[in-house]
Amino acid sequence: MSKPSQLPLGMLAFCERCGAACKTAKTDPSARLLRTSETPKGYCLECAVTEFLQTTPPICYLFGKGDAVDPREAAYARKTGMDADLDGQKRGASVLLLPQVRVQMAAMFRAGRAQADERDINWCKVIEMWDLPLVTGKGRKGAKP
Ligand SMILES: [Zn+2]
Secondary structure: OOOHHHOOOOOEEEOOOOOOEEEOOOOOOOOOOOOOOOOOOOOOHHHHHHHHHHHOOOHHHHOOOOOOOOHHHHHHHHHHOOOOOEOOEOOOHHHHHOHHHHHHHHHHHHHOOOOOOHHHOOHHHHHHOOOOOOOOHHHOOOOOO
């Protein structure tokens, strides 16, 4: 079996969550999130964004995910209203289409030194596939938080 560094870059890969075709690419070790993979395993950009948003407190509270991952963060979310219902319904992924939310997402990805460019994210695809289960990483079913 080859080591990851011996695999050719630009190799065809398929997202383990949605099946989208992707290509392997050089990983930026200084990036803290949304890194490309040198191996044909993992998620496409949209599924990686989804996993980040659904599993990272306190952001996940916006979407009604990650309840009680950390009691202090859950309390903060309650205090600031991040976990509040909106007109009687939990906020869903559709908030990702709001311009002010997108500005905050871009700032967050820059602060996190994301390898991916926020402008490359297909937010409609993120919303369409929001409820697909996470199958790898910290958000997969049965994973420890
Ligand atoms: Zn995907």
